[in-house]
Amino acid sequence: MNMPTNKRLLSGITPSGDGSLHIGNYLGAVRQFIELAKSNETYLMVADLHGLTTIQDKSQLQHNIETLVLNELALLKGFMTVEQFDRIIFFRQSDVLMHTECQSIINNVTPLGLLKRAHAYKDKLQKEVEEDDINVGLFSYPMLMAADILLYQADLVPVGKDQKQHIEITRDIAGHFNKIYKKNVFKLPEAFIPEEVAVVLGTDGQRKMSKSLGNVISMFESEDVIRKQVMGTFTDPTRKHATDPGHIEGNMVFTYLDFFGDPVKVAALKGQYKEGKVSDVEVKEYLFDSLMAYFGAARKAYDELKSNPQLVRDILARGQERALSIAIQTMTQVRNAIGVTTQYSFFDYPKPASGKTISIDEFARVELRVGKVLEATNKEGSEKLIRLVVDVGEEKPRTIFTGVRGFGYTSEDFSGKQFFFITNLAPRKMMNEESQGMILAVDGADTKPQFVSAEGMPVGAKIR
Numbered sequence: 001m002n003m004p005t006n007k008r009l010l011s012g013i014t015p016s017g018d019g020s021l022h023i024g025n026y027l028g029a030v031r032q033f034i035e036l037a038k039s040n041e042t043y044l045m046v047a048d049l050h051g052l053t054t055i056q057d058k059s060q061l062q063h064n065i066e067t068l069v070l071n072e073l074a075l076l077k078g079f080m081t082v083e084q085f086d087r088i089i090f091f092r093q094s095d096v097l098m099h100t101e102c103q104s105i106i107n108n109v110t111p112l113g114l115l116k117r118a119h120a121y122k123d124k125l126q127k128e129v130e131e132d133d134i135n136v137g138l139f140s141y142p143m144l145m146a147a148d149i150l151l152y153q154a155d156l157v158p159v160g161k162d163q164k165q166h167i168e169i170t171r172d173i174a175g176h177f178n179k180i181y182k183k184n185v186f187k188l189p190e191a192f193i194p195e196e197v198a199v200v201l202g203t204d205g206q207r208k209m210s211k212s213l214g215n216v217i218s219m220f221e222s223e224d225v226i227r228k229q230v231m232g233t234f235t236d237p238t239r240k241h242a243t244d245p246g247h248i249e250g251n252m253v254f255t256y257l258d259f260f261g262d263p264v265k266v267a268a269l270k271g272q273y274k275e276g277k278v279s280d281v282e283v284k285e286y287l288f289d290s291l292m293a294y295f296g297a298a299r300k301a302y303d304e305l306k307s308n309p310q311l312v313r314d315i316l317a318r319g320q321e322r323a324l325s326i327a328i329q330t331m332t333q334v335r336n337a338i339g340v341t342t343q344y345s346f347f348d349y350p351k352p353a354s355g356k357t358i359s360i361d362e363f364a365r366v367e368l369r370v371g372k373v374l375e376a377t378n379k380e381g382s383e384k385l386i387r388l389v390v391d392v393g394e395e396k397p398r399t400i401f402t403g404v405r406g407f408g409y410t411s412e413d414f415s416g417k418q419f420f421f422i423t424n425l426a427p428r429k430m431m432n433e434e435s436q437g438m439i440l441a442v443d444g445a446d447t448k449p450q451f452v453s454a455e456g457m458p459v460g461a462k463i464r
């Protein structure tokens with residue numbers, strides 16, 4: 001299959017189950033996504049609002065969202081270079097309000113029958129019979145998903161086969177909208193379904209690997225848990241002793257080793273296994289070691305992320321900003337197209353600042369200290385500058401200039417008083433003298449600077 005390049009991709013994962021991913025999710029979904037992200041503009045979203053159709057327990061949802069965020073980020077970080085990772089736009093659906101706004105608008109161009117024919121709803125209807133047991137959120141699940149995709153004008157949506165119909169519904173809705181409003185507001189997306197990706201069977205060797213069936217191999221559990229999962233994996237039921245000749249076909253340990261083991265070593269082990277020269281336990285030990293090596297970088301990233309919530313918040317904040325900037329462009333067009341924008345409109349979407357945020361740790365590099373002004377005098381030959389001699393708790397007082405005489409401040413406003421000073425700046429020449437720091441000011445009325453008083457605080461104290 002041809003790998004697309006230079007397209008805009010969007011995909012999402014719902015925080016269902018317990019929010020964690022297993023090697024089936026990795027091989028069947030995340031791995032392809034990581035490959036695609038290397039040569040395409042990619043948006044990856046934690047579809048937390050979609051989780052609400054089934055999870056209505058607050059702490060369960062919180063747990064699942066946090067777990068999924070950590071699992072996905074750890075895989076991305078573990079299998080991508082820093083530059084590749086920085087290019088991905090990873091965000092939470094609920095962090096971008098326009099998803100629900102868009103959904104509620106496109107509801108109006110969607111024929112009821114289109115949703116009634118959706119598999120997810122039809123399957124549910126067959127199982128639970130009663131229509132009253134199904135919430136409207138599940139029924140309109142494809143609408144929220146369509147909004148997710150259309151908001152970002154995605155070219156391609158990498159998903160599993162089961163999601164194909166949702167992308168078709170999305171195309172239909174986009175087409176209806178564009179036709180009704182006679183404007184190509186939405187791009188019609190295409191599904192990208194890597195054909196060669198087979199469903200990964202579970203450790204029972206019978207059914208699709210799935211959390212709900214308890215037949216998974218985890219990636220981020222403790223070594224003990226993963227070892228147990230590996231040791232419990234289905235091999236060859238006809239083989240009673242290590243010396244019996246064994247079968248490779250349908251033997252899940254070898255199936256997994258084909259993905260995660262060293263091909264030369266795996267080929268040798270297969271030969272030995274068929275001849276009854278290696279035990280199940282030895283092969284399983286090798287699978288365990290291979291998994292630990294394969295996911296080593298990702299497991300390390302997981303631990304780092306888990307112990308540093310600020311790092312995760314920073315990644316999500318940056319993702320939110322970048323997602324917002326596209327979502328706002330689309331929704332501005334949508335609002336203009338449908339006619340809610342009139343001469344009386346005053347609504348404006350929040351403007352993302354810069355696409356970047358800094359952490360409080362980074363901000364903490366600014367050293368702020370309480371300083372007492374020992375002496376304040378006008379700088380000779382200047383109309384603006386006041387020279388402050390400030391005790392900031394060091395051996396010698398510092399000379400710090402402030403250029404505020406133009407705002408009506410005089411030296412008496414400072415003399416003998418305490419303020420906050422930034423004390424880790426490089427000295428800066430003010431006319432012919434050095435300023436060894438800055439006084440902290442905030443905007444007051446008419447942007448006249450106001451000085452933040454530190455009266456009564458210990459001189460030299462730093463802000464922690």
Ligand code: ADP
Nearest residue numbers: 024025028029159160198199200201208209210
């Ligand atoms: P499920 O399909 O079991 O409900 P999810 O919806 O959480 O699991 O799966 C997220 C992604 O992982 C989907 O794209 C899905 O196709 C893929 N996936 C899940 N289980 C497997 C598996 N056993 N083999 C291959 N891919 C899988």
Ligand code: TRP
Nearest residue numbers: 010011012013014047050145148
């Ligand atoms: N419905 C998708 C699933 O169950 C998850 C999802 C939500 C999604 N929004 C999306 C996938 C947008 C692709 C694009 O797997």
